[in-house]
Amino acid sequence: MSVSVSNSPEVDLSTPPAAGMVRVTFLPEGRTVEFAFDTLPYGGHGLPMSFLDVAMNYGIFLDHACGGVCACTTCHLHVKQGAPGISESEDLELDRLETAAGIELNSRLGCQAVIEKPGTYVVEIPKWNRNYVQEGKPAHGPGS
Numbered sequence: 807m808s809v810s811v812s813n814s815p816e817v818d819l820s821t822p823p824a825a826g827m828v829r830v831t832f833l834p835e836g837r838t839v840e841f842a843f844d845t846l847p848y849g850g851h852g853l854p855m856s857f858l859d860v861a862m863n864y865g866i867f868l869d870h871a872c873g874g875v876c877a878c879t880t881c882h883l884h885v886k887q888g889a890p891g892i893s894e895s896e897d898l899e900l901d902r903l904e905t906a907a908g909i910e911l912n913s914r915l916g917c918q919a920v921i922e923k924p925g926t927y928v929v930e931i932p933k934w935n936r937n938y939v940q941e942g943k944p945a946h947g948p949g950s
């Protein structure tokens with residue numbers, strides 16, 4: 807399988823991705839990568855085709871203190887576009903997310919959210935995760 811992975815791909819954002827392509831933009835950095843669906847080599851970071859997997863393939867920083875096994879929240883991100891093409895959250899991810907700072911309806915763990923089809927995806931890495939500052943303890947504990 808031939809795969810073209812570049813650290814600084816040129817992506818023409820003025821047109822939608824071609825059929826069969828996946829386009830992912832990581833905010834706030836604004837890095838956009840594009841590749842043919844199901845061709846990205848798996849680097850062992852989170853689930854295959856997770857946002858963590860994509861980020862690591864392209865040298866984009868997304869913290870992953872537990873190594874991508876759903877045991878921390880440092881890969882927390884917000885899905886701004888493309889949610890219908892992403893895997894559903896499993897219970898383990900939802901339980902883990904409850905402990906994350908700044909959780910929103912579009913919150914996912916980057917190591918568990920898997921791109922399941924071609925299309926355009928935009929995710930935002932929260933500031934506190936970009937720096938992995940362990941202040942800001944979870945302010946909520948639902949107790950269940």
Ligand code: FES
Nearest residue numbers: 870872876881917
């Ligand atoms: S890297 Fe730890 S939960 Fe995703």
